Amino acid sequence: MKDIVTKYKDIIEDCELLLGDNNNLKNMSYNDIDKICNYVIVDIYKQSAELTIIALVNIYIKAMIVEANADYDILKEYVQEFLYYDGTTSSYRYIRAKLKEIKEIMEQGIDDKYLYENYEDVADVLEGFLEILEAKYDKMKINLRKNYY
Numbered sequence: 001m002k003d004i005v006t007k008y009k010d011i012i013e014d015c016e017l018l019l020g021d022n023n024n025l026k027n028m029s030y031n032d033i034d035k036i037c038n039y040v041i042v043d044i045y046k047q048s049a050e051l052t053i054i055a056l057v058n059i060y061i062k063a064m065i066v067e068a069n070a071d072y073d074i075l076k077e078y079v080q081e082f083l084y085y086d087g088t089t090s091s092y093r094y095i096r097a098k099l100k101e102i103k104e105i106m107e108q109g110i111d112d113k114y115l116y117e118n119y120e121d122v123a124d125v126l127e128g129f130l131e132i133l134e135a136k137y138d139k140m141k142i143n144l145r146k147n148y149y
Contacts, residue, residue: 049086099126
């Protein structure tokens with residue numbers, strides 16, 4: 001089990017290194033970000049669908065906050081598709097934790113009005129991701145909000 005956790009952490013770190021810091025991400029071209037997404041979707045998916053979802057959610061959050069040169073609609077669509085087909089209760093818990101983290105940052109206060117709006121947009125999209133999973137599990141008579149809130 002420890003080997004799996006270590007491997008997952010290494011893959012997530014690889015994705016973070018590919019994205020770089022906020023300045024690097026902001027200066028990346030659309031094609032660079034697309035290549036990273038393709039790496040996640042093709043190579044990481046072979047390891048784990050769950051890990052793919054985690055990586056794509058993180059890419060989306062980071063790209064939105066720093067206003068990277070990315071097609072946000074496509075990034076959002078990637079996450080939505082993976083959530084619909086491969087999302088689990090673990091995905092739900094992870095996204096809920098990220099949403100909580102984003103809301104805590106917003107509550108602490110962000111001086112930059114535009115940056116605050118970016119965080120607000122990310123929170124709205126994360127809530128939409130949660131709704132996808134809630135609808136999926138509602139069909140199975142499982143209330144995620146009640147069980148994992």
